[in-house]
Amino acid sequence: MKLRLTNKHIFGLKVFIHLTALLPLIWVFYQGAIDQLGGDPVKEILHFTGISAFNLLLISLLVAPLAKRFKIAPLMRVRRLLGLYAFVYAMAHFLSYIFFELQLAWQLIISEIIKRPYITVGFSAFVILMILALTSTSWAQRKLGRIWQSLHNLVYLAAILVALHYIWSVKSDVLQPLIYWALLLILLSFRRQKIQQLIKKRKKTLA
Amino acid sequence: MLIKIPKKSDESESQVTPQAVYQQRRSMLKAMGFLGTSALLASQPVRALSWFSDDQEMFKTTPLSFTKTTEFSTSETLTPLDKVSSHNNFYEFGTAKSDPKENAQQFKVDPWTLTIDGLVEKPITLDYDALTTLFPLEERIYRLRCVEAWSMVIPWIGFSLANLIKRANPLSSAKYVAFETLEDPKQMPGQRNPFIGGGIDYPYVEGLRLDEALHPLTLMSVGLYGETLPPQNGAPIRLVVPWKYGFKSIKSIVRIKLTDKQPPTTWQKLAANEYGFYANVNPAVAHPRWSQASERRITSGGLFNQSRIPTLPFNGYDEVSELYKGMDLRRYF
Numbered sequence: 260m261k262l263r264l265t266n267k268h269i270f271g272l273k274v275f276i277h278l279t280a281l282l283p284l285i286w287v288f289y290q291g292a293i294d295q296l297g298g299d300p301v302k303e304i305l306h307f308t309g310i311s312a313f314n315l316l317l318i319s320l321l322v323a324p325l326a327k328r329f330k331i332a333p334l335m336r337v338r339r340l341l342g343l344y345a346f347v348y349a350m351a352h353f354l355s356y357i358f359f360e361l362q363l364a365w366q367l368i369i370s371e372i373i374k375r376p377y378i379t380v381g382f383s384a385f386v387i388l389m390i391l392a393l394t395s396t397s398w399a400q401r402k403l404g405r406i407w408q409s410l411h412n413l414v415y416l417a418a419i420l421v422a423l424h425y426i427w428s429v430k431s432d433v434l435q436p437l438i439y440w441a442l443l444l445i446l447l448s449f450r451r452q453k454i455q456q457l458i459k460k461r462k463k464t465l466a
Numbered sequence: 467m468l469i470k471i472p473k474k475s476d477e478s479e480s481q482v483t484p485q486a487v488y489q490q491r492r493s494m495l496k497a498m499g500f501l502g503t504s505a506l507l508a509s510q511p512v513r514a515l516s517w518f519s520d521d522q523e524m525f526k527t528t529p530l531s532f533t534k535t536t537e538f539s540t541s542e543t544l545t546p547l548d549k550v551s552s553h554n555n556f557y558e559f560g561t562a563k564s565d566p567k568e569n570a571q572q573f574k575v576d577p578w579t580l581t582i583d584g585l586v587e588k589p590i591t592l593d594y595d596a597l598t599t600l601f602p603l604e605e606r607i608y609r610l611r612c613v614e615a616w617s618m619v620i621p622w623i624g625f626s627l628a629n630l631i632k633r634a635n636p637l638s639s640a641k642y643v644a645f646e647t648l649e650d651p652k653q654m655p656g657q658r659n660p661f662i663g664g665g666i667d668y669p670y671v672e673g674l675r676l677d678e679a680l681h682p683l684t685l686m687s688v689g690l691y692g693e694t695l696p697p698q699n700g701a702p703i704r705l706v707v708p709w710k711y712g713f714k715s716i717k718s719i720v721r722i723k724l725t726d727k728q729p730p731t732t733w734q735k736l737a738a739n740e741y742g743f744y745a746n747v748n749p750a751v752a753h754p755r756w757s758q759a760s761e762r763r764i765t766s767g768g769l770f771n772q773s774r775i776p777t778l779p780f781n782g783y784d785e786v787s788e789l790y791k792g793m794d795l796r797r798y799f
Contacts, residue, residue, distance in 0.1 A: 301762065
């Protein structure tokens with residue numbers, strides 16, 4: 260199967276991604292502000308931003324295998340945008356947690372991040388995504404040279420941390436987190452060789 | 467005679483958004499969260515279920531006659547009825563907070579049978595009418611503190627559980643009280659499908675020590691906000707123990723059994739390291755995954771009107787502390 264994507268197509272796809280990512284985010288915060296998000300708008304916002312960040316991260320991880328399998332290299336040009344929106348949602352999730360859930364009680368924020376493993380794990384994933392977002396420009400890519408690729412391989416670690424954060428946060432209903440784990444493992448399995456090499460290299464440098 | 471000349475800007479009745487459509491906005495939002503941004507997750511049993519149940523008729527509650535008790539009531543700002551009845555943990559109807567309201571409206575509460583038996587001289591069976599007529603009803607405004615660190619203030623209507631237990635004449639060997647929720651998979655989707663019900667072993671069971679059960683604060687609730695309970699809040703009869711985390715206040719009770727051994731409780735069976743038998747509200751003992759030192763009080767107002775307040779020992783009901791004299795409440799959490 261061959262699919263040719265022109266610049267126009269990519270532009271259209273980017274506009275589509277901007278709209279489907281931004282509009283729900285704006286809408287959900289607006290609904291929350293006017294108290295139209297059910298009994299507890301804070302919980303609703305946290306769940307929505309969290310799960311959407313994970314969705315976007317998984318979609319961004321799907322781009323390369325799709326482009327490779329169907330030989331549509333131009334598709335790679337939307338990957339950065341998807342990754343950036345994953346970060347935007349993760350930031351909305353984190354900021355909602357400290358502003359609306361913990362109400363800027365700094366002592367509590369710090370102790371929760373340090374003491375509660377599932378928060379620690381989620382926060383670590385957020386920090387990784389932030390570093391990747393900050394170094395996502397072409398300028399940073401040129402400046403960092405070879406380091407850039409190793410740095411951005413951290414996205415696999417971030418995705419695993421997010422999946423862990425999610426399954427750890429639920430009380431008993433693990434079905435949905437498990438589905439997400441399955442999807443993540445499928446996406447990682449496309450990169451089996453690359454990840455094995457990464458682990459080998461890590462072992463070598465440690466030895 | 468009043469003649470009303472409609473202005474051009476007035477909405478006519480036909481232009482009003484039907485309630486069902488209005489209420490569907492939230493399901494749409496959820497669907498977008500799960501499908502719109504991704505289309506990754508195709509099957510979501512509870513969401514799918516709630517999507518269709520939005521058009522259904524709402525459960526009918528009926529007004530109750532009762533007296534107001536100020537002795538036990540707080541004067542804090544009430545959590546509005548629409549929040550009390552739309553933000554519920556009742557896994558029998560799904561694990562999301564909005565699921566019980568969406569999935570419980572067809573729940574049948576009449577006929578109902580509540581049995582009090584076990585180590586008692588006179589076992590009692592109450593039918594639906596007896597639940598609201600056997601004892602005089604009173605309104606009590608209690609704080610409700612969920613183990614998930616949010617809280618509400620709710621005007622319950624009911625009677626002291628002590629009245630009911632005393633009527634059954636407990637034997638001196640009775641030390642504990644075990645409670646059981648209705649088991650009816652036909653009506654409760656969470657009991658039919660473990661993926662909807664959070665993988666809990668049903669029926670839901672809870673327990674109290676006999677002296678806790680006999681404490682005057684311990685309420686059997688049959689209503690809230692002046693009317694009988696909505697199903698998502700535990701119709702037709704539920705327990706309310708205001709100094710304990712919300713999961714102790716078991717809903718839709720069919721059996722109360724007096725025993726000599728500490729009964730198993732659902733959440734303790736599921737995760738004994740996180741949920742104890744006592745489950746007294748205690749800011750000093752954190753849940754392993756989050757702090758219990760403060761809580762988010764749910765009243766009205768959106769995202770920018772939230773308040774986080776310190777959590778009080780025994781949820782502010784200090785009068786129960788004598789029940790636990792000499793006990794290590796860190797060990798017996």
